[in-house]
Structures are given as structure tokens and as C-alpha cells.
Amino acid sequence: MNPDVTTELYPPARLARVQEATAAAGLGALLLTPGPDLRYVSGYDAIQLERLTCLVVPGEGDPFLVVPRLELPAAQASPAGALDVEMVAWDETDDPFALVAHRLPDAASVGVADRMWAVMALRFRDAMPDARQVPAGRVMRGLRIRKSAAEVAALREAGAAIDRVHRQVPALLKAGRTEREVGRDIAEAIVAEGHSLVDFVIVGSGPNAASPHHELSDRVIQPGDPVVVDIGGTMPSGYCSDETRNYCVGEPPDDYVAYHEVLRRAQQAACEAVRPGTTPEAVDAAARDVIAEAGYGEYFFHRTGHGIGLETHEDPYIVAGNTEPLEPGMAFSVEPGIYPGEHGARIEDIVVCTEDGHERMNHVDRGLIVIA
Known part of the structure; x- marks a missing residue:
């Protein structure tokens, strides 16, 4: 796509609005795996794999994108590469769910992407047993329902x-x-x-x-x-x-x-x-x-x-x-x-x-x- 068109469809300022909505909903973070929510926020049309790709949008603090190391070039080349977001690459022997949990030690609740695979939601639940899981759609719906x-x-x-x-x-x-x-x-x-x-x-x-x-x-x-x-x-x-x-x-x-x-x-x-x-x-x-x-x-x-x-x-x-x-x-x-x-x-x-x-x-x- 034309870069100007991509920027209009997936404006960088959208991430800040999502973070504000996350905080307003009283959530510690949104966990957005490949699917429409991730693409809406970042422009990244990530492949859904058994390896975890997850944009973490905390209510407070800096968002970051967790990606398998072999997918890092694709993430960097996507519109997400133009965002002011740290990309955290993980290796085959790493536990990416524990990595996310380590960065969200105080999260009492998290919004999981509506289209997240159940196996991944369960892995997050095991990694963050004290964090209540709710659908990320509670935050994303109000943003996505009105088209620009x-x-x-x-x-x-x-x-x-x-x-x-x-x-x-x-x-x-x-x-x-x-x-x-x-x-x-x-x-x-x-x-x-x-x-x-x-x-x-x-x-x-x-x-x-x-x-x-x-x-x-x-x-x-x-x-x-x-x-x-x-x-x-x-x-x-x-x-x-x-x-x-x-x-x-x-x-x-x-x-x-x-x-x-x-x-x-x-x-x-x-x-x-x-x-x-x-x-x-x-x-x-x-x-x-x-x-x-x-x-x-x-x-x-x-x-x-x-x-x-x-x-x-x-x-x-x-x-x-x-x-x-x-x-x-x-x-x-x-x-x-x-x-x-x-x-x-x-x-x-x-x-x-x-x-x-x-x-x-x-x-x-x-x-x-x-x-x-």
C-alpha cells in the first residue's frame, strides 16, 4: 500500500488513544495477539502462529511488542516499525508469556484479544495467576465501531x-x-x-x-x-x-x-x-x-x-x-x-x-x- 494511505488508515496516534481507553477501563494492560485488534492499533498484519506475537498496551507505561526473533524483520518492516514501540524479540528457548508477566508485575486485570487462541489465553492465565482476564473488546469496541x-x-x-x-x-x-x-x-x-x-x-x-x-x-x-x-x-x-x-x-x-x-x-x-x-x-x-x-x-x-x-x-x-x-x-x-x-x-x-x-x-x- 501507499505509505501515506497506510498512515491514514493506521495513524500512529491511535496507540495513545487505545492506551487512554485501557486506563479508563481500569485495566492493567491489553494483550493483543495477531488479528483485527492488533492490526487496527499498529497496522501490523501479523501471522497467527504457535509462537507468541503480542502487542502489550499497559494502562500506564510504555507499550511494547513481543515477537519471535524470526518474525522481527517482518514486524520492523510493517507499519508497527514506525511506532515508538520497543520490539522485544524472544528466542526459541524463551518463555514469552513469562516475559510479558515479568513486565506487568502489578497488573490486577488484563484485556485479552477477542480473537486470541484459547491456548495462549490459558498460558497467560498460568503466567499471571493474579490478573483477572477480560475481553479486550470492552476497550476496542468503542474505538473500532466508528470508522474514520x-x-x-x-x-x-x-x-x-x-x-x-x-x-x-x-x-x-x-x-x-x-x-x-x-x-x-x-x-x-x-x-x-x-x-x-x-x-x-x-x-x-x-x-x-x-x-x-x-x-x-x-x-x-x-x-x-x-x-x-x-x-x-x-x-x-x-x-x-x-x-x-x-x-x-x-x-x-x-x-x-x-x-x-x-x-x-x-x-x-x-x-x-x-x-x-x-x-x-x-x-x-x-x-x-x-x-x-x-x-x-x-x-x-x-x-x-x-x-x-x-x-x-x-x-x-x-x-x-x-x-x-x-x-x-x-x-x-x-x-x-x-x-x-x-x-x-x-x-x-x-x-x-x-x-x-x-x-x-x-x-x-x-x-x-x-x-x-
Whole structure:
């Protein structure tokens, strides 16, 4: 990535804000192992290994990054190398957990990364038996949930990239091909259009379209099949894409056309409900009410959306019971679905709450796309 872009996405001042939040939460330190929290704080996209890599952010005192000696060059070359952070390299015969514990002798509580391997959390517990462990998400959530302008730009770039893939789907969906064959071509397109990783490819044809998280199968796509295509990946920036559109190979069933139009209206209503001060449960209700009034309520059985950023699924979740007011910078999917059984449909865009409303990150036609 361009160094200027990297600095905007992962500003050095972020570490100080995390340390302030750690102290405000009354924690002795955060222990951030490879994963989205470590990357958010330092820009370091570290490999998850059995060897410990851990950014230690104490409530008071200097942060430090513990790394296996063989990973030290990679850490130094990452954006973390530009931070004013001591890198503590450990050798194969060292105990890195004891090393961290030795530097935090007075810690009464520590926040462990939400995505830390359990075996590592247990090793920390053994090394620091008097320190209560809590999820680091208690500190990190409030920072990560509101995206900066640079993060929104990264999500916008991811949205444009996955839009380009969806525009290629009609040429790939043909009767006689299997879901797996189509999925393979889509995965290649996801990388070709700028993603560094393919996170998921759902190609649900016919009755498989009624399973929201359907895996690719060897089912042969038949004439008249509705097909749900839900795809996403991770960009070099670390930020994710996620978009769902609906296709039909040949003439669609009449009942499918009818409820797809209901779904389109429901997704539109939910997007229009997004603005500062609105609650996630109100956005969920905006979609759910349209679907229920049309008689399909029992066939919409998942939440309306999930937050997105350095993870495909993160806070905030767009679901009944979530009354936390939306704020500018919050980014999430809006993806109601209807799944009667013989087939199904879902329409999904990534939406960002703005100062005066919302911005969609995806712009491909949301109508039913019929492939002749």
C-alpha cells in the first residue's frame, strides 16, 4: 500500500488513544495477539502462529511488542516499525508469556484479544495467576465501531471492487454448470478485481437459495433456477467487502418475482432508515415490517445486518434489541432475506451512517437479474 494511505488508515496516534481507553477501563494492560485488534492499533498484519506475537498496551507505561526473533524483520518492516514501540524479540528457548508477566508485575486485570487462541489465553492465565482476564473488546469496541474518513474510503474501495465482480456474474451463471464451477470463477474474479483474500463465495441455486449460508455444492444449475450470490473478500488495506444479489437463469417463477420485489422494497426502507440517532433495531424493523405486511414474515429469520471493517462481522449488529443509537462512521450490512423453501433471496449492501443520513458502498442493480 501507499505509505501515506497506510498512515491514514493506521495513524500512529491511535496507540495513545487505545492506551487512554485501557486506563479508563481500569485495566492493567491489553494483550493483543495477531488479528483485527492488533492490526487496527499498529497496522501490523501479523501471522497467527504457535509462537507468541503480542502487542502489550499497559494502562500506564510504555507499550511494547513481543515477537519471535524470526518474525522481527517482518514486524520492523510493517507499519508497527514506525511506532515508538520497543520490539522485544524472544528466542526459541524463551518463555514469552513469562516475559510479558515479568513486565506487568502489578497488573490486577488484563484485556485479552477477542480473537486470541484459547491456548495462549490459558498460558497467560498460568503466567499471571493474579490478573483477572477480560475481553479486550470492552476497550476496542468503542474505538473500532466508528470508522474514520480513511476507513470509510477503504470500505468504499472494497465496495467498488466487489461491485465489479457482481457485474461479471451474469456471464458466469449458465444452466448446466455446477455451483462449484461458478464459485471457482467468482473467486478468481474477486482476486483479479483487487482483493488480497477471498473470504467467502455463496452460490445458492434453486432450493439451496433458501439456505442463507449455503456452501458451494456440485448441484447443477437448472433452467428457471433462482440463484443467490453472496460474495466478499479482504482488500490489501485490511478492510472487507460483502454484497449479495439475486439472479435467475431463464424465466423466473412467478412467486419468486413477487417476493423479490417485496424484498427490494424492504431493503430500500431499511437503508433509508439509517441516520444518526436511529437505533439498529429500528433499521431491522424497517425491513421486517415490509416483509411481514406482505405475508412473508416467517421466512425472514435472521438479523438485518452486521458491522463490517477489518472483520466481515463486527459491531454494530442490526437486530431487534440493539438500542445503541447509530453514529456517523458506523458501517454495516443491510441484508434482509426471504426464504420460503423452494428457493430464496437476499439483497445486501454495505451502508455507512453519515452526518446527515447514509451512504451505500455498493451500487450494482438491486433488482432481479434475469439471465437469458
